[in-house]
Amino acid sequence: MTIATYVLMGLGVGFVFVGSVGLLRFRDIFSRLQASGVSDNAGLGLILMGLILHSGWNRHDITLVLLLLLMLITNPIVTHSVARSAFVQQHREESDR
């Protein structure tokens, strides 16, 4: 159990750092959205799964599972909303010219 916890958390931290590098290196807002949305969802989800395994079967678990479900649902919605907003505004500026 401990080994599984550390493997999941190590993988999650690796994903989070890859997402940070992508956030700094990419040049476009859509590329940055892709780097952040994909790797943060994977990395933070893996860290939360490791935390659920670590804390064992008690009252923490249902709250952590709820939080994991909330993040897995809301992160794609946020990514889609920001991308749609940026795309619509850039298209409007181009059509004004």
Place this chain on the structure above:
Amino acid sequence: MQIIETLILCSLAPVLFLLWRGPSAWDRLLAYNTASNRIVVVVCLVAVATRETIYLDVAIGYAALSFLGVVIISRFLERGGGNR
């Protein structure tokens, strides 16, 4: 466990740099969303490490409120508001 917290807090530095530099408003919005997600996970790690269950409820409230804020600000920007 503490090393995971330290690493996530270190990975918050490039996100804050993007929040400062971000050429457009959407970059800053994205940086805000990423930073709040990571802070939620750090709060969960602290809660499990110190066995304070109440911090998990704080984390759920923070996640829900940051989601609402980001969606509302992006809708506001989509309709042409704000000073970019």
